[in-house]
Amino acid sequence: MEILVITKKKKTMEETKFKVGDVVKVKSLDWYDKHKGENGYIIVERNHPFTEEMKEFCGKYFCINDISENGIYFKGIRDFVFYDWMLEGQVYKLEEVNLSKEEVDVNDPKLFTRNLCPLWIEGKVILPIYKVAPTTAKFQPFQKVLVKDMASINDCFTVWSIDFYSYFDMESHKHRCLGGLWDHCVPYEGNEHLLGTREETC
16 A cells, blocks of 8 residues: 655745845835734745834844744844845945944944944944945946935935936046936845835945
Protein backbone atom coordinates (compact mmCIF):
# COMPACT_ATOMS: atom_id res chain seq x y z
CA MET A 1 0.00 0.00 0.00
CA GLU A 2 1.35 3.45 -0.96
CA ILE A 3 0.89 6.41 1.37
CA LEU A 4 0.74 9.82 -0.17
CA VAL A 5 2.14 12.50 2.11
CA ILE A 6 1.25 16.11 1.26
CA THR A 7 3.39 18.77 2.88
CA LYS A 8 2.39 22.40 2.86
CA LYS A 9 5.15 24.60 1.50
CA LYS A 10 6.21 27.20 4.03
CA LYS A 11 5.68 30.72 2.86
CA THR A 12 8.92 32.61 2.94
CA MET A 13 10.00 36.18 2.35
CA GLU A 14 10.66 37.13 -1.25
CA GLU A 15 14.27 37.92 -2.08
CA THR A 16 15.32 41.25 -0.59
CA LYS A 17 17.54 43.88 -2.18
CA PHE A 18 19.08 44.63 1.22
CA LYS A 19 21.88 42.77 2.97
CA VAL A 20 23.10 42.30 6.55
CA GLY A 21 24.92 45.43 7.72
CA ASP A 22 22.90 47.84 5.56
CA VAL A 23 21.61 50.97 7.32
CA VAL A 24 18.01 51.57 6.27
CA LYS A 25 15.10 53.81 7.18
CA VAL A 26 11.56 52.71 8.07
CA LYS A 27 8.90 54.52 6.07
CA SER A 28 7.31 57.64 7.51
CA LEU A 29 4.46 58.16 9.94
CA ASP A 30 2.56 59.81 7.06
CA TRP A 31 2.91 56.54 5.13
CA TYR A 32 1.54 54.59 8.10
CA ASP A 33 -1.40 56.95 8.65
CA LYS A 34 -2.26 56.89 4.93
CA HIS A 35 -2.25 53.09 4.54
CA LYS A 36 -3.37 51.67 7.91
CA GLY A 37 -6.69 49.88 8.21
CA GLU A 38 -9.34 50.36 10.87
CA ASN A 39 -7.45 47.94 13.15
CA GLY A 40 -4.24 49.96 12.80
CA TYR A 41 -2.58 47.32 10.58
CA ILE A 42 -0.98 47.64 7.16
CA ILE A 43 -1.26 44.20 5.60
CA VAL A 44 0.56 42.83 2.57
CA GLU A 45 -0.23 39.27 1.49
CA ARG A 46 1.94 36.52 3.02
CA ASN A 47 3.76 38.93 5.36
CA HIS A 48 3.40 39.87 8.99
CA PRO A 49 1.50 43.17 9.16
CA PHE A 50 2.93 46.55 10.05
CA THR A 51 1.14 47.14 13.35
CA GLU A 52 0.26 50.17 15.45
CA GLU A 53 2.99 49.12 17.91
CA MET A 54 5.56 49.49 15.11
CA LYS A 55 4.68 53.09 14.26
CA GLU A 56 7.24 54.29 16.84
CA PHE A 57 9.89 53.08 14.36
CA CYS A 58 8.52 55.19 11.48
CA GLY A 59 11.07 57.58 10.01
CA LYS A 60 13.91 56.07 12.05
CA TYR A 61 17.14 54.40 10.98
CA PHE A 62 18.34 50.89 11.75
CA CYS A 63 21.17 48.53 10.89
CA ILE A 64 20.11 45.15 9.50
CA ASN A 65 21.25 42.42 11.88
CA ASP A 66 19.81 39.36 10.13
CA ILE A 67 17.81 38.37 7.05
CA SER A 68 15.98 35.05 7.16
CA GLU A 69 13.11 33.34 5.38
CA ASN A 70 10.83 35.06 7.88
CA GLY A 71 11.94 38.64 7.23
CA ILE A 72 14.44 41.36 8.14
CA TYR A 73 15.64 41.90 11.71
CA PHE A 74 17.29 45.06 13.08
CA LYS A 75 19.97 45.48 15.72
CA GLY A 76 18.39 46.61 18.96
CA ILE A 77 14.90 45.26 18.10
CA ARG A 78 14.10 41.63 18.85
CA ASP A 79 10.31 41.51 18.91
CA PHE A 80 9.48 42.79 15.41
CA VAL A 81 10.12 41.60 11.86
CA PHE A 82 10.32 43.90 8.85
CA TYR A 83 10.04 43.56 5.05
CA ASP A 84 11.22 45.54 2.03
CA TRP A 85 7.81 47.18 1.61
CA MET A 86 8.10 48.72 5.10
CA LEU A 87 11.44 50.39 4.28
CA GLU A 88 12.60 53.24 2.10
CA GLY A 89 14.60 52.11 -0.92
CA GLN A 90 17.81 53.94 -0.06
CA VAL A 91 20.75 52.46 1.85
CA TYR A 92 22.62 54.92 4.08
CA LYS A 93 26.23 55.09 5.22
CA LEU A 94 27.53 55.92 8.69
CA GLU A 95 30.17 58.53 9.44
CA GLU A 96 31.96 58.92 12.76
CA VAL A 97 30.82 61.97 14.75
CA ASN A 98 33.52 64.48 15.65
CA LEU A 99 32.61 65.04 19.29
CA SER A 100 34.84 68.14 19.50
CA LYS A 101 32.62 69.87 16.92
CA GLU A 102 29.21 68.31 17.37
CA GLU A 103 26.98 67.71 20.39
CA VAL A 104 25.33 64.32 20.85
CA ASP A 105 21.60 64.09 21.50
CA VAL A 106 20.75 60.65 22.86
CA ASN A 107 17.29 60.88 21.22
CA ASP A 108 18.60 61.73 17.73
CA PRO A 109 17.36 58.88 15.44
CA LYS A 110 20.35 59.39 13.11
CA LEU A 111 22.94 58.43 15.73
CA PHE A 112 24.37 54.94 16.28
CA THR A 113 26.68 53.46 18.91
CA ARG A 114 29.86 51.47 18.31
CA ASN A 115 27.86 48.23 18.02
CA LEU A 116 25.62 49.82 15.33
CA CYS A 117 22.59 49.95 17.60
CA PRO A 118 20.53 53.18 17.41
CA LEU A 119 21.58 55.48 20.24
CA TRP A 120 17.97 56.23 21.19
CA ILE A 121 17.45 52.50 21.85
CA GLU A 122 20.80 51.96 23.59
CA GLY A 123 20.12 54.92 25.88
CA LYS A 124 23.78 55.47 26.68
CA VAL A 125 26.80 56.77 24.80
CA ILE A 126 29.20 54.02 23.67
CA LEU A 127 32.09 55.57 21.76
CA PRO A 128 32.66 56.02 18.93
CA ILE A 129 29.32 57.49 17.83
CA TYR A 130 28.25 57.30 14.19
CA LYS A 131 25.77 59.45 12.28
CA VAL A 132 23.64 58.56 9.26
CA ALA A 133 24.76 60.16 6.01
CA PRO A 134 22.98 59.71 2.67
CA THR A 135 24.76 57.85 -0.09
CA THR A 136 25.14 59.80 -3.30
CA ALA A 137 22.66 58.48 -5.83
CA LYS A 138 23.74 58.08 -9.44
CA PHE A 139 21.06 59.07 -11.92
CA GLN A 140 20.55 58.19 -15.56
CA PRO A 141 19.05 60.49 -18.23
CA PHE A 142 15.24 60.14 -18.32
CA GLN A 143 15.23 58.30 -14.99
CA LYS A 144 11.99 58.87 -13.07
CA VAL A 145 12.83 60.90 -9.95
CA LEU A 146 11.23 62.88 -7.14
CA VAL A 147 12.38 66.48 -6.79
CA LYS A 148 11.85 69.51 -4.55
CA ASP A 149 13.50 72.75 -3.47
CA MET A 150 14.73 73.71 0.00
CA ALA A 151 12.74 76.96 -0.02
CA SER A 152 10.55 78.77 -2.51
CA ILE A 153 8.13 81.69 -2.83
CA ASN A 154 5.67 79.12 -4.16
CA ASP A 155 5.00 76.36 -1.61
CA CYS A 156 4.33 73.79 -4.34
CA PHE A 157 8.06 73.68 -5.16
CA THR A 158 8.92 72.48 -1.63
CA VAL A 159 6.74 69.39 -2.09
CA TRP A 160 8.15 66.21 -3.61
CA SER A 161 7.03 66.02 -7.27
CA ILE A 162 7.72 63.66 -10.17
CA ASP A 163 10.22 64.64 -12.86
CA PHE A 164 12.65 63.07 -15.35
CA TYR A 165 16.37 63.41 -14.76
CA SER A 166 18.74 65.17 -17.15
CA TYR A 167 22.11 65.97 -15.50
CA PHE A 168 23.77 67.59 -12.48
CA ASP A 169 24.41 71.29 -13.12
CA MET A 170 27.90 72.02 -11.78
CA GLU A 171 27.41 75.80 -12.00
CA SER A 172 24.30 75.97 -9.85
CA HIS A 173 25.03 72.72 -7.92
CA LYS A 174 21.47 71.62 -8.61
CA HIS A 175 19.81 68.74 -10.43
CA ARG A 176 18.67 69.64 -13.94
CA CYS A 177 15.48 67.80 -14.84
CA LEU A 178 12.86 68.30 -17.57
CA GLY A 179 10.88 70.51 -15.16
CA GLY A 180 13.80 72.74 -14.19
CA LEU A 181 16.57 72.97 -11.58
CA TRP A 182 16.05 71.36 -8.18
CA ASP A 183 17.87 71.33 -4.82
CA HIS A 184 16.86 67.79 -3.85
CA CYS A 185 16.50 64.71 -6.03
CA VAL A 186 15.90 61.05 -5.14
CA PRO A 187 14.98 58.01 -7.24
CA TYR A 188 11.22 57.56 -7.55
CA GLU A 189 11.56 53.81 -7.08
CA GLY A 190 11.63 52.98 -3.41
CA ASN A 191 10.56 56.49 -2.40
CA GLU A 192 7.01 56.52 -3.77
CA HIS A 193 5.61 57.40 -0.34
CA LEU A 194 7.36 60.81 -0.47
CA LEU A 195 5.23 62.01 -3.40
CA GLY A 196 3.18 65.05 -2.38
CA THR A 197 4.89 65.43 1.01
CA ARG A 198 7.59 67.73 2.39
CA GLU A 199 9.28 64.93 4.32
CA GLU A 200 13.08 65.02 4.58
CA THR A 201 14.95 61.95 3.36
CA CYS A 202 17.80 62.25 5.85
